[in-house]
Amino acid sequence: MSKLIHLSVVLIFILSLSALGQQIRTPRPSPDATVTQIVGVTEVKIDYSSPGVKGRQIWGELVPYDEVWRTGANEVTSITFSDAVKINGNELPAGTYGIHTIPGESEWEIIFSKDTEINSGSNYDVAKDALRIKVKPEEHHLMERMTFMFTDVTDNSVNANLIWDKLKVSFKIETNTNEIFLSNARKELSWSPTFQAAQYCLTANINLEEALSWIEASCLVNEVYWNTRVKAQLQYKLGMKDEAISTMEKAIDLGSKMESAPFDYDNMKKMFAEWKM
Numbered sequence: 512m513s514k515l516i517h518l519s520v521v522l523i524f525i526l527s528l529s530a531l532g533q534q535i536r537t538p539r540p541s542p543d544a545t546v547t548q549i550v551g552v553t554e555v556k557i558d559y560s561s562p563g564v565k566g567r568q569i570w571g572e573l574v575p576y577d578e579v580w581r582t583g584a585n586e587v588t589s590i591t592f593s594d595a596v597k598i599n600g601n602e603l604p605a606g607t608y609g610i611h612t613i614p615g616e617s618e619w620e621i622i623f624s625k626d627t628e629i630n631s632g633s634n635y636d637v638a639k640d641a642l643r644i645k646v647k648p649e650e651h652h653l654m655e656r657m658t659f660m661f662t663d664v665t666d667n668s669v670n671a672n673l674i675w676d677k678l679k680v681s682f683k684i685e686t687n688t689n690e691i692f693l694s695n696a697r698k699e700l701s702w703s704p705t706f707q708a709a710q711y712c713l714t715a716n717i718n719l720e721e722a723l724s725w726i727e728a729s730c731l732v733n734e735v736y737w738n739t740r741v742k743a744q745l746q747y748k749l750g751m752k753d754e755a756i757s758t759m760e761k762a763i764d765l766g767s768k769m770e771s772a773p774f775d776y777d778n779m780k781k782m783f784a785e786w787k788m
Contacts, residue, residue, distance in 0.1 A: 706725075
């Protein structure tokens with residue numbers, strides 16, 4: 512019996528070690544790295560692996576000239592834009608792209624590819640290119656590990672820099688922050704929720720003063736027949752007869768411009784006529 516207990520304890524110990532072993536992360540020769548920068552309201556993120564120089568000749572030998580390079584080690588380097596951007600003046604939609612490069616002694620090509628799954632230049636497919644740009648490499652002080660770095664951040668732009676060995680390659684990322692912000696704001700500030708709340712209060716004859724503020728907010732976002740005629744009725748119920756008449760007149764005008772007459776259009780015209788008597 513004691514042998515059986517001893518064997519059980521040993522098995523439990525082995526299984527525990529096995530479970531722990533599955534959770535151990537072993538170091539990679541070229542460790543993973545991520546760098547993120549917010550430009551205005553746009554997020555730019557680069558995921559890459561960071562190989563070291565380790566005393567080797569990098570440019571022209573470890574990384575050959577005039578051949579497609581996955582721009583790092585392990586998986587292909589990728590860059591993600593939360594909004595549409597311009598790269599050195601060229602438009603690029605929001606999304607994630609593989610950064611492939613063709614290094615040259617005096618000029619580099621940087622390729623933004625829709626393919627983010629390749630693991631070597633031999634798998635590269637030119638048909639999946641989204642954008643290609645040409646840039647001039649610059650001298651830089653020794654950087655042992657390949658590094659991506661953002662610099663010169665403004666509300667509308669940032670420089671992305673690839674630095675390794677004694678070389679730096681950069682490209683400019685631009686966003687239209689004001690346009691993106693306004694577009695996002697318009698999507699979030701919908702006229703419908705405040706209209707629905709005010710419509711309910713009008714029908715239930717409750718909370719009329721707050722309902723008026725809600726419907727005014729709805730009209731500020733998008734003034735249409737539906738919310739304008741609710742605003743007029745709330746004003747009338749709150750004793751604001753002159754304002755109600757003026758608002759209902761606007762509602763009727765908006766309704767007349769719709770493709771099909773609203774289902775309650777005749778009722779609103781009748782109400783408007785009665786208010787003016």
